[in-house]
Structures are given as structure tokens and as C-alpha cells.
Amino acid sequence: MKSRLYFDLFYPLVEEKEPKRAVVLMGPRRVGKTVMMYHTIGKLLVEKVVDRSRICFINIENPLYFNMGLEELFALARSASGFDNPSGYYVFFDEIQYLTNWEIHLKVLVDSYPNTKFIVSGSAAAALKLKSSESGAGRFTDFLLPPLTFHEYIHLKELNYLISETNIVWRGKQSPWITTNNIQELNKHFIDYINYGGYPEVIFSEKIQSNVGRYIKSDIIDKVLLRDLPSLYGIANVQELNTFFTTLVYYCGNEVSLESLSTTSGVNKLTLKKYLEYLEAAFLIKSISKIDDCARKFKRQTNYKVYLTNPSLRSALFSPLSATDDAFPHMVETAIFAQWMHRIYFTPWYARWKDGEVDLVGLDDKKLKPLWAVEIKWSNRPFENPYDELKSLLYFCGKNNLKNAIVTTIDKEGLKLINGVEIMFVPSSIYTYIVGYRSIENKKAGIF
Numbered sequence: 001m002k003s004r005l006y007f008d009l010f011y012p013l014v015e016e017k018e019p020k021r022a023v024v025l026m027g028p029r030r031v032g033k034t035v036m037m038y039h040t041i042g043k044l045l046v047e048k049v050v051d052r053s054r055i056c057f058i059n060i061e062n063p064l065y066f067n068m069g070l071e072e073l074f075a076l077a078r079s080a081s082g083f084d085n086p087s088g089y090y091v092f093f094d095e096i097q098y099l100t101n102w103e104i105h106l107k108v109l110v111d112s113y114p115n116t117k118f119i120v121s122g123s124a125a126a127a128l129k130l131k132s133s134e135s136g137a138g139r140f141t142d143f144l145l146p147p148l149t150f151h152e153y154i155h156l157k158e159l160n161y162l163i164s165e166t167n168i169v170w171r172g173k174q175s176p177w178i179t180t181n182n183i184q185e186l187n188k189h190f191i192d193y194i195n196y197g198g199y200p201e202v203i204f205s206e207k208i209q210s211n212v213g214r215y216i217k218s219d220i221i222d223k224v225l226l227r228d229l230p231s232l233y234g235i236a237n238v239q240e241l242n243t244f245f246t247t248l249v250y251y252c253g254n255e256v257s258l259e260s261l262s263t264t265s266g267v268n269k270l271t272l273k274k275y276l277e278y279l280e281a282a283f284l285i286k287s288i289s290k291i292d293d294c295a296r297k298f299k300r301q302t303n304y305k306v307y308l309t310n311p312s313l314r315s316a317l318f319s320p321l322s323a324t325d326d327a328f329p330h331m332v333e334t335a336i337f338a339q340w341m342h343r344i345y346f347t348p349w350y351a352r353w354k355d356g357e358v359d360l361v362g363l364d365d366k367k368l369k370p371l372w373a374v375e376i377k378w379s380n381r382p383f384e385n386p387y388d389e390l391k392s393l394l395y396f397c398g399k400n401n402l403k404n405a406i407v408t409t410i411d412k413e414g415l416k417l418i419n420g421v422e423i424m425f426v427p428s429s430i431y432t433y434i435v436g437y438r439s440i441e442n443k444k445a446g447i448f
Contacts, residue, residue: 004032004200005152006145007039009443013141014040014090014119015049020139022110022118024096027145028283028309029220029228030199033121036145037092040119044090053081054089060102061095070105071112087115096120097232103140110139123228123282146283146342147198147310149436150190150335150429157203162186163433168415170424171404178434183411183427187323190429194331195320198310198338216316221245224282233278240267244275248285248306249317253330255290255352257303276306283309286341291361293353295370295400305350307337323410329378332428333359336376336408339435343442356392373397374406376428383412383425390418397421406431 013023027033041055056077058065065073074091078084096102102120109118154160162185168177180186196202196209199216208215225242229235244265248256258269265272279285287304291297308314311331315321321328337360340348351358351373360374375382375393382389390407397405398419405421408428416423426434 004036004145004148005155005440006443007036009440010036010143010145011040011043013143014117015044020110020114021141022106022120022139024106024140024142025119025121025145026142026283027121027123028147029123029223030201030216031145031147032200033123033145034094035200037094037119037121041090041092050088050090053083055092056081056089057092057094059094060098066098070099070102070109074109074113074116086113089113089116091116091118093118093120095122097122097228107139123224144342144344147312147338148193148200148203149339149342149439150193150197150432151339151436151440153193153197153203154189154433156200157189159189162189168424170415171422178430178437179413180427180430183429186429187411187427190335190432191321191323194311194328194335195315196312198312202312212312212320213316213318216312221284221313221316224284229278229282232281233274235278240265240271241275241278244272245279245284246317248279249308249314252306252308252311252314253333255303255305259302284313285309286337288337288348288350291349291351291363293351293356293396293399295351295361295363295368297368303352307334307341309341310338311335323378329376332378332408332432333376336360336374336428336432336435339432339439342436342439351396356395358393358396361396370396370400370402372404372406373402374408374431376408378408378410378428380409380412382407383409383414383416386416386418386423390423393423394419394421 010025025033025036037057041057044050044055045052058073058077070093077091078086099105106118106120154163162180162182164179164181166177166179167174196212202208202212202215225245226238229241230238235241244267247261247265258272261272262269276287280287285306285308287306289301290303311334314331321331349361349363351361358373359376362371363369364371373393373396375390393405393407398421403422404424406424406426408431409425411427413426416425
């Protein structure tokens with residue numbers, strides 16, 4: 001399989017000459033963590049960084065290893081290789097979360113073998129990050145491998161000929177921008193990305209796409225809900241969790257509250273709150289918090305928007321969508337939020353008040369003021385009739401002294417000055433590509 005763009009960011013962490021830190025590769029199932037490890041091993045061998053006998057790959061998911069500690073496994077690997085001296089080894093542990101208290105075992109290994117490089121992967125991304133930050137401070141380097149961005153999808157499918165770099169005048173200065181020479185074809189691939197695009201294995205297989213529900217549901221969703229989460233958190237009522245997740249998928253992109261979810265599902269709010277935490281830990285969903293029309297945060301968040309970490313999860317549970325389906329605009333919104341989720345250092349907000357809403361707001365954490373606002377539409381009506389279609393956005397911008405905003409469309413683009421606010425209209429597919437592209441560029445610049 002072709003390498004992901006993330007590989008160029010991951011490999012230097014493994015190869016760095018100071019091996020006193022373990023690398024923890026996190027991410028949901030089937031996004032390519034094991035393949036990333038294979039590529040890393042391949043490059044270590046090609047560049048002759050280390051003797052091949054000092055590279056170990058161990059899959060912790062193998063039941064034979066369930067009752068064995070990491071140090072015991074490392075000792076067996078050294079015995080098999082014939083080099084008892086632990087210095088200079090590169091040791092890869094795949095699916096580390098199946099080992100109880102793995103973070104304590106790994107911390108001990110890093111302390112005991114300072115000249116050995118340990119690389120581990122695990123599927124419950126947020127849970128792993130939490131544990132690694134608590135127990136491995138200063139010893140672990142976390143690396144998140146999320147589902148594919150639309151930018152990666154275009155790259156892997158070798159569709160870069162559809163993308164063009166340009167410059168626009170934005171906020172009073174020349175700024176780099178991205179456009180397309182064929183918006184109809186790009187939108188066609190954007191629809192495919194929404195239905196199938198989160199997982200590398202799916203985008204290259206027409207066979208899997210013909211029955212995407214069976215592949216993603218059985219091999220990703222069910223394994224997380226029926227095995228990973230129960231084993232990690234001791235969940236007793238797996239069916240209840242499964243039903244709750246299906247409800248969230250159906251209402252993806254809509255505002256929900258614990259009160260309404262509890263009434264709908266018959267499950268108490270405390271349990272539902274835990275389920276939300278578990279599903280985020282497994283990197284299946286992301287909840288977004290609300291601000292009001294003055295960009296003020298609520299002291300007690302009772303309402304949220306919940307998004308899937310990639311929209312193809314909905315296709316797996318229900319069916320693939322066409323561009324005219326009623327649910328498709330919510331999946332466009334989900335696809336755009338999925339790109340922002342790659343920026344683990346930043347989480348957007350949404351604004352909602354009695355008479356209006358803005359889909360996406362960036363806040364300055366220090367000044368608690370909005371930096372920008374985006375209205376996500378899968379329609380050309382806002383471009384053609386902005387005064388009627390963008391009342392909430394224009395109101396929010398005026399109240400918070402925002403002079404610029406972005407509105408996504410189906411295929412219209414251009415700048416318009418409306419009520420003193422400069423509105424940039426950009427096709428949703430282009431905006432999705434840009435956010436994913438800049439997420440990776442930021443990581444290259446060291447902004448994680």
C-alpha cells in the first residue's frame with residue numbers, strides 16, 4: 001500500500017539518535033498504524049540504521065502474549081535473535097492496549113534500557129494519550145494517526161492534477177490558496193470520500209466499497225464496541241453502548257443534550273456521559289462545545305454537537321449517501337470537522353443562540369474573542385442570495401466585530417462584501433482539502 005503523508009512526520013521520531021523516549025503511535029482501527037510500523041522497519045533496513053537482527057516486531061493482540069509482560073517479551077526476542085546485549089534494538093509492540101497496565105510496563109522498559117528504542121501502537125487513541133501523559137511524562141512521545149484527510153485521499157488516489165495552488169487577497173493581503181480546475185470531478189471524489197474515504201484499505205478496493213457496511217461495521221465498529229471498549233473500561237451492557245452509538249451516528253451534526261439523549265435511550269445521564277467519553281477515547285466521535293452569540297462559553301455545558309471522526313462510519317451503519325440525500329449536508333459538515341480533528345492542539349466551537357447559529361468558530365483562548373467564523377453549506381443559495389441565507393453569520397460577525405468570514409458552497413466561489421463583512425465563498429470540497437492540507441503542513445512545522 002502507498003505510504004501516507006504522515007510517514008514523513010513519524011519516521012524521524014523513531015530514528016532520532018537519542019532513544020530515551022518511547023514513541024506511542026495512536027489512532028483508531030484500520031487507519032494504517034501497523035502498515036506505518038512496517039514501512040518504518042523497511043526504511044530502517046534500507047538505510048542500514050540497525051542490523052536486521054536487532055529489530056523486533058511483536059503483536060500484543062496475539063493471545064499467546066496476554067499474560068506476558070513487555071520485558072519478558074523483549075527478553076524472548078533477544079534470545080531468538082542471538083544478541084543478548086539490549087543496546088541498539090528497535091522494538092515494535094503492536095496493539096499495546098491489550099496488555100494490562102501497558103504504560104507502567106513501557107515506562108519501566110524505557111528506564112531500564114536507555115539505549116533501546118521502543119515503538120508501540122494502540123487503537124484507543126485518546127485513552128492511550130491520557131495514560132501516556134500520566135505515566136510516561138518525559139519518556140513517551142505521542143503521535144496521532146487519524147483517519148485519512150481529504151488531502152491524503154487525493155494524494156493516495158493520485159488525483160493531484162485536480163488541485164491548483166493560487167493566491168488571493170484575503171484580510172487585506174496576498175495569501176496562498178488552493179483551487180481546482182474541475183470542481184465537478186473533485187466533488188465526485190469528495191462524495192466518495194464521505195462514503196468510503198476514512199480508511200486506506202477501503203479507498204483502493206471496489207470490492208470493499210460494494211459492501212462497505214460489512215467491512216467497516218464488522219472489522220472496525222463492532223470490534224471497538226464489542227471488544228476494545230468493554231475490555232478497556234469493563235462495560236457490562238455492550239448492547240446499550242452499541243444502540244447509543246447508532247443513535248449518535250444518526251443524529252451526527254445535530255445539537256444534542258444529555259437530557260434528550262437520556263429520554264430517547266432510557267439510559268441515565270451519568271452513564272451516557274461515560275459512554276461519550278469512551279467513544280471519544282476510541283476515536284469514533286468528537287463532541288464540540290457551544291458558545292453564545294457574544295462568543296461566551298457556558299459555565300455548564302449541557303448541549304453539544306457530536307461528530308464522527310470520519311463520515312464513512314455513517315455509510316457503514318446505514319448506507320452510502322448521494323449528494324441530494326437529506327442527510328448529506330450533515331456529512332459534509334462532519335467531513336470538515338474531521339479535518340480539524342487532526343489538529344490536536346486546537347478544537348473549534350460552534351455558536352448557537354435563540355435565533356441563530358454559526359457552524360464553526362475559532363476562539364482566541366487568551367482574549368476569549370472569536371478569530372474567525374465559517375458557515376458550512378452544501379448549497380449555492382448563500383452565494384446567490386446571501387442577505388436571506390446568511391442572517392445568523394452576518395449578525396454574529398457584526399456583534400463580534402469580525403470583518404471576514406468563510407461560507408462553503410457546492411461549486412460557487414468568490415468574494416463578496418455584505419453588510420461590511422467580506423465573505424469568501426468556497427466549494428466545500430476545496431475547503432475540506434485546505435483544512436486537511438494545512439493540518440499536515442502545521443505538523444511539519446512542529447505545531448502538533
